[in-house]
Amino acid sequence: MSYLLIDLSVHKANMLQSPSILAPTPVFAAVMAAHALDMELGKKLGKENKGGLGVNGVGLIHLYYSPWVEVIGNDKGYLEDPILVQRRGSCLFGDGDFKKDTGNGPQQNSVQPMALADYEWQLLLSCDRQPDPKTVADTLRSMRFAGGIIKEVNVERFDSWSEAMASIHTGYWIDDVSDMLIQGDDPIGALLLLVSQRSDWVLPSTLGYAMLELPSCRKGARDEKLHAFAEHMVGAVKLTSVRNRKNEDLSPQNLWRYGWDGSQFIVTNRPSVVLNTSHS
Numbered sequence: 001m002s003y004l005l006i007d008l009s010v011h012k013a014n015m016l017q018s019p020s021i022l023a024p025t026p027v028f029a030a031v032m033a034a035h036a037l038d039m040e041l042g043k044k045l046g047k048e049n050k051g052g053l054g055v056n057g058v059g060l061i062h063l064y065y066s067p068w069v070e071v072i073g074n075d076k077g078y079l080e081d082p083i084l085v086q087r088r089g090s091c092l093f094g095d096g097d098f099k100k101d102t103g104n105g106p107q108q109n110s111v112q113p114m115a116l117a118d119y120e121w122q123l124l125l126s127c128d129r130q131p132d133p134k135t136v137a138d139t140l141r142s143m144r145f146a147g148g149i150i151k152e153v154n155v156e157r158f159d160s161w162s163e164a165m166a167s168i169h170t171g172y173w174i175d176d177v178s179d180m181l182i183q184g185d186d187p188i189g190a191l192l193l194l195v196s197q198r199s200d201w202v203l204p205s206t207l208g209y210a211m212l213e214l215p216s217c218r219k220g221a222r223d224e225k226l227h228a229f230a231e232h233m234v235g236a237v238k239l240t241s242v243r244n245r246k247n248e249d250l251s252p253q254n255l256w257r258y259g260w261d262g263s264q265f266i267v268t269n270r271p272s273v274v275l276n277t278s279h280s
């Protein structure tokens with residue numbers, strides 16, 4: 001058993017948790033990025049469909065984020081409105097082709113709703129194997145994190161949990177507190193109340209997806225795999241100072257993992273939640 005502490009600096013990553021919820025908590029993307037890293041290293045080692053790291057848990061530590069906001073002056077001349085940076089699609093949807101004499105151009109392309117931010121996060125990976133930190137860092141530089149570009153990477157390896165914990169000094173440890181939403185008949189109301197009234201830092205986050213249909217063959221599916229439409233599973237996460245969290249019962253049991261719960265594919269770090277490795 002070994003532990004990798006990965007420092008990431010990410011440029012223009014996603015903040016949208018669902019079409020209507022915005023928060024700097026790309027938890028699902030972070031856990032699955034660790035899985036993608038595991039698989040990519042497995043390919044390099046000639047172990048198709050097997051992880052090169054043997055990741056069995058991921059710790060998430062939030063350090064910093066800065067949303068991409070532009071300030072646009074209005075017609076009154078003295079007020080400025082902060083607006084989230086938006087991108088336009090690559091295809092025109094108006095009449096006519098992109099020609100100088102038609103007036104069509106990039107400004108006519110449809111705006112793609114998004115919310116972007118720069119992040120600094122740490123990922124703590126529990127691994128069954130002894131990976132080379134340089135190989136891990138080089139692989140990460142060619143990957144994405146929540147759709148953003150990984151600009152800087154630093155990887156350290158430790159042989160024990162205590163050594164890994166001793167190397168983490170700042171930031172906020174992220175825990176799944178979605179069990180606080182199941183009380184009562186209004187989970188959305190409970191989420192809003194939880195976010196607005198608690199003294200600690202509680203935020204919404206996409207923690208998985210629920211299938212709306214059985215997987216089937218569908219034209220255009222990635223890698224020709226079975227496809228199913230799904231909806232976001234939004235939960236709640238709590239960010240606690242690492243210093244305070246280390247004084248509690250923090251252990252490898254509190255690492256994030258992924259799996260199936262019926263027709264829902266979710267991530268969680270609650271030890272009481274049992275997940276299956278395959279959909280049944």
